[in-house]
Amino acid sequence: MSAPPAEPAARIELRQERDVAAARIAVSRAMDAMGARALRKTRFVTAVSEIARNALDHGGGGVLEVYRLERPLRIMIRCRDEGPGIADLDQAMTDGFSTARSMGKGLGGARRLVEAFRIESRPGSGTTVEMEAKP
Amino acid sequence: MSEAASIYSVDKVLLVAIRDNITDTDIINLQEDLSERIVNEAARGVVIDIAALEIVDTFVGRILAQLSSISRLLAAETYIVGMRPAVAMTLVELGMDLPGSKTALSLSHALRSLKAKGLA
Amino acid sequence: MTVAPTTELSRLLREDFDGVLDAWFATQKREGVRRPDLFSDRESRRQLSDLLRAFAEVLARIDITEPVDIEADVWSELRLALSEITLVRTERGVAPWEMTAFILALKQPVFVKLNESLSGTPDRLLSIAADFGRIVDALAMHINEYFIAERDEIIERQRAEMMELSTPVVQLWERVLTIPLIGTLDSMRAQEVMENLLNSIVEHSAEVVIVDITGVRVVDTQVAQHLLRTAAAVRLMGAEAIISGISPKIAQTMVELGVDVGEVTTRPSIRAALAEAFRRVGFQISRIEDSRV
Numbered sequence: 001m002s003a004p005p006a007e008p009a010a011r012i013e014l015r016q017e018r019d020v021a022a023a024r025i026a027v028s029r030a031m032d033a034m035g036a037r038a039l040r041k042t043r044f045v046t047a048v049s050e051i052a053r054n055a056l057d058h059g060g061g062g063v064l065e066v067y068r069l070e071r072p073l074r075i076m077i078r079c080r081d082e083g084p085g086i087a088d089l090d091q092a093m094t095d096g097f098s099t100a101r102s103m104g105k106g107l108g109g110a111r112r113l114v115e116a117f118r119i120e121s122r123p124g125s126g127t128t129v130e131m132e133a134k135p
Numbered sequence: 136m137s138e139a140a141s142i143y144s145v146d147k148v149l150l151v152a153i154r155d156n157i158t159d160t161d162i163i164n165l166q167e168d169l170s171e172r173i174v175n176e177a178a179r180g181v182v183i184d185i186a187a188l189e190i191v192d193t194f195v196g197r198i199l200a201q202l203s204s205i206s207r208l209l210a211a212e213t214y215i216v217g218m219r220p221a222v223a224m225t226l227v228e229l230g231m232d233l234p235g236s237k238t239a240l241s242l243s244h245a246l247r248s249l250k251a252k253g254l255a
Numbered sequence: 256m257t258v259a260p261t262t263e264l265s266r267l268l269r270e271d272f273d274g275v276l277d278a279w280f281a282t283q284k285r286e287g288v289r290r291p292d293l294f295s296d297r298e299s300r301r302q303l304s305d306l307l308r309a310f311a312e313v314l315a316r317i318d319i320t321e322p323v324d325i326e327a328d329v330w331s332e333l334r335l336a337l338s339e340i341t342l343v344r345t346e347r348g349v350a351p352w353e354m355t356a357f358i359l360a361l362k363q364p365v366f367v368k369l370n371e372s373l374s375g376t377p378d379r380l381l382s383i384a385a386d387f388g389r390i391v392d393a394l395a396m397h398i399n400e401y402f403i404a405e406r407d408e409i410i411e412r413q414r415a416e417m418m419e420l421s422t423p424v425v426q427l428w429e430r431v432l433t434i435p436l437i438g439t440l441d442s443m444r445a446q447e448v449m450e451n452l453l454n455s456i457v458e459h460s461a462e463v464v465i466v467d468i469t470g471v472r473v474v475d476t477q478v479a480q481h482l483l484r485t486a487a488a489v490r491l492m493g494a495e496a497i498i499s500g501i502s503p504k505i506a507q508t509m510v511e512l513g514v515d516v517g518e519v520t521t522r523p524s525i526r527a528a529l530a531e532a533f534r535r536v537g538f539q540i541s542r543i544e545d546s547r548v
Binding site for chain 2 (some may be wrong): 446453460484487489491492493
């Protein structure tokens, strides 16, 4: 994945459940500042919630950074964890790949809700997800 | 009282207003509180108002579906009301249509349906 | 004493401003991008001199060996002049490629002039020419981006207008809405339709919505999925959807495709759907007793 475009507009440590809500609020605020439409905001924040919860539940916590990209204006998040990683990405992206708390729609669902979705994961070296959307 | 929501009791109907930005634990606690109150108050109807929720992800969606199922098992007909358009579209996209849950436009619509069935 | 590359260039533009301007003008003429049919000589020269003056000011303030960042503050004046001239020229019918060539035509005369003054130091000549070339290319690219952004905006605006025209939500009765779909239903349009419909449900407190597909040209698996999703979203809002306008042919196709509409109510015509909608909101249509018909 490429280098971060600029300083993040927000950075949230994902250590406990409350931080997932904090991540949603931070992304929601960043999108409000961009004048985002209600539907686009709801879709993106929902995807962020899935990804952040994933990092907490399966990655043992992580960091979520929120970026504002220009030309064209869009929002981007990067979520990193140092968990066990995902052995079979294709399988994990498939609806119905169920884990302890999700319905197995988390990752695949998040991908459908955003305009750009990148995921990198190797067993033993954590998972990084990047997502982008227009405001 | 749960952190996630306020529960009011009106004529054997429990009205649940869920607050925005609840944590996973909050909503799991709500599930317990609500089940107990349905039994203790012999409620015949439950209306869950989610108008305050800006987003419903797969986790909250699943809990909502469970709340409906649990209430139904405890003989209380349950309505989910006030879902925002953007939330409805997002849930459908996530493949979560909440097929087992009854829905209504608003609290008053749900109460009207419950009254029509003699449950309120 | 060595002269910094930037100053050399800006000195050339300061001391021989009119010379460069003339040469630029001449190159444009030769390359056929001057468009005398659209702009008088005086007008064209004024545009060029506005640009060149702003350019000279930037060159006096930047280090040209650094990477070019046209979005930086120092470029703001030139950016503005560039957008204004691009706007004026394109409004009169100048094509995007002509506008790019219009800017690139500045390279050659400047190279010639640099060659005159720096022929004794070929290394310097080469590096300044290369840096200058890079900057002019960046300007040309900026113009391209400007065109693309403009065009995107037009497309987006037209799309939004078309969308509003093509998906009107109509209130048929208290608590009953209809949305007649016409043409094709791709993913993007399906989403707009859904959004439009759901917002109308809130606005009118609608309980039943009739999604009429009489005017939809093709119903394939994809379109069927969109319709079923719309129905699912309508239900989540607390209203009910009726899909009407399902012709015998469409019904056969849907079965052949293995589309399962599940709990969603369907009707062959909007008339049948309306009767069902009335029933659900508690009305009925009856014949007036003394009617002679």
